[in-house]
Amino acid sequence: MTNTATIIGGGVIGGGWAARFLLNGWNVRVYDPDPEAERKINEVMVNARHALPMLYDYALPDEGALSFHDTIEDAVAGAAWIQESVPERLEIKHKVFQEVQAHCSTSSVIGSSTSGFKPSELQDGATQPGQILVTHPFNPVYLLPLIEVVPTDKNTPETIDRTKEILSVLGLYPLLVRKEIDAHIADRFLEAVWREALWLVKDGIATTEEIDNAIRYGFGIRWAQMGLFETYRVAGGEAGMKHFMAQFGPALKWPWTKLMDVPEFTDELVDLIAGQSDDQSGHLSIRELERKRDNNLIAMMRALKQQGNAAGQLIKDHQKSLRPVLTDANPIVSMRRTVPVDWTDVNGHMNEGRYGQLFSDAAEEIMAHVGADDDYIANGLSYFTVETTVKYLAETHAGEEIEVHTRITEGKGKKLRCFHEMKRASDGELMATCDQFMLHVSLETRRTCEPADHVRQKVEALAALHEEN
Structure with missing residues (x-):
């Protein structure tokens, strides 16, 4: 029997979730009051249909049915998974959860795409708080596998296990966050890099393109396949991580970064960054940039798949479930x-x-x-x-x-x-x-x-x- 997922909020993230479910054979119901939601999601689907199947050596399952609904009540009917991807305002999310829980099955998983709120904040005032947890994705959701799963003690082990199982079936990697914390895990790293990048631009040390080049030609490639700590372990040479820590640990006391000091977002700084960004890639439309991004990600992840590492191993494991059983036929x-x-x-x-x-x-x-x-x-x-x-x-x-x-x-x-x-x-x-x-x-x-x-x-x-x- 085909499973059903409901997507509440049809922006970039909601559309990515819809594509990930739909292309893995789930029926998808979408609710978004935006009159442009159907157009936007269908545009995301064009890129997703182009991209996701190229990761695998077998065909994906037949697509499920995609439908758009005028009410949350109609959208959540029969849904095993409900993904909330509405704007990052707690009062809006609480209102959505209240209406969702008034009409959905008590067995439904309700995941939130929030990048900043803790699950206890989302659960506050809910009729069934143990049904709600954070399932934070990364854009594009239909390609990048990481999902930060953040529960509280109100979520039962059975709910957490079911959440992880469904995500794994979709070819995603559920990273269980041990304790809730603002911005979870990955976005805290991104925020640190983002703060430092703003200072480098503001102080005239580097342009937006030069900073991007420092990432994509250097440590970004290392991080893509080894992460942070394993990269530094290698940097320690034969003596390993302890040697690296002894060599570079003192540098943490040096005044290199401004992580606790945020540059003021003046009009001048915003115009400076926006202008440099336009010079860097303004000649490409957003759809062209997305296609460029997707093709690069496909090539990198397929290379990792050939080596059986990182996201590539995840794809290898997932495609085992896609391998067809041949039948005697002519041909x-x-x-x-x-x-x-x-x-x-x-x-x-x-x-x-x-x-x-x-x-x-x-x-x-x-x-x-x-x-x-x-x-x-x-x-x-x-x-x-x-x-x-x-x-x-x-x-x-x-x-x-x-x-x-x-x-x-x-x-x-x-x-x-x-x-x-x-x-x-x-x-x-x-x-x-x-x-x-x-x-x-x-x-x-x-x-x-x-x-x-x-x-x-x-x-x-x-x-x-x-x-x-």
């Missing part, structure tokens, strides 16, 4: 996925080497289907490709959803030959073909050998089925 749909941005070349279309990877991935799905799966390979038997012939018939671009249709054209003894057809999912156009010939081998001797009986029988049965084509 077999061996692969459905979206072409990611890091698969394209200088000509703007998919690089020929990626066709080989795609067909190799399709062959591995066929191998698993006939019984030559991970356990089979771990026991020392597999199939090796000895010959391929690829024909490129049409251009393939990033963001296109594609399918591979596979027939076993030879399957006897040690031999396994597959004929793959890559098609555009939207219209069925044939984009490339691959004739792939494989031989069964022993991983111990690295020589050909007969497959196990259950594998041989399955291959022969599919070859007979596909011969009918």
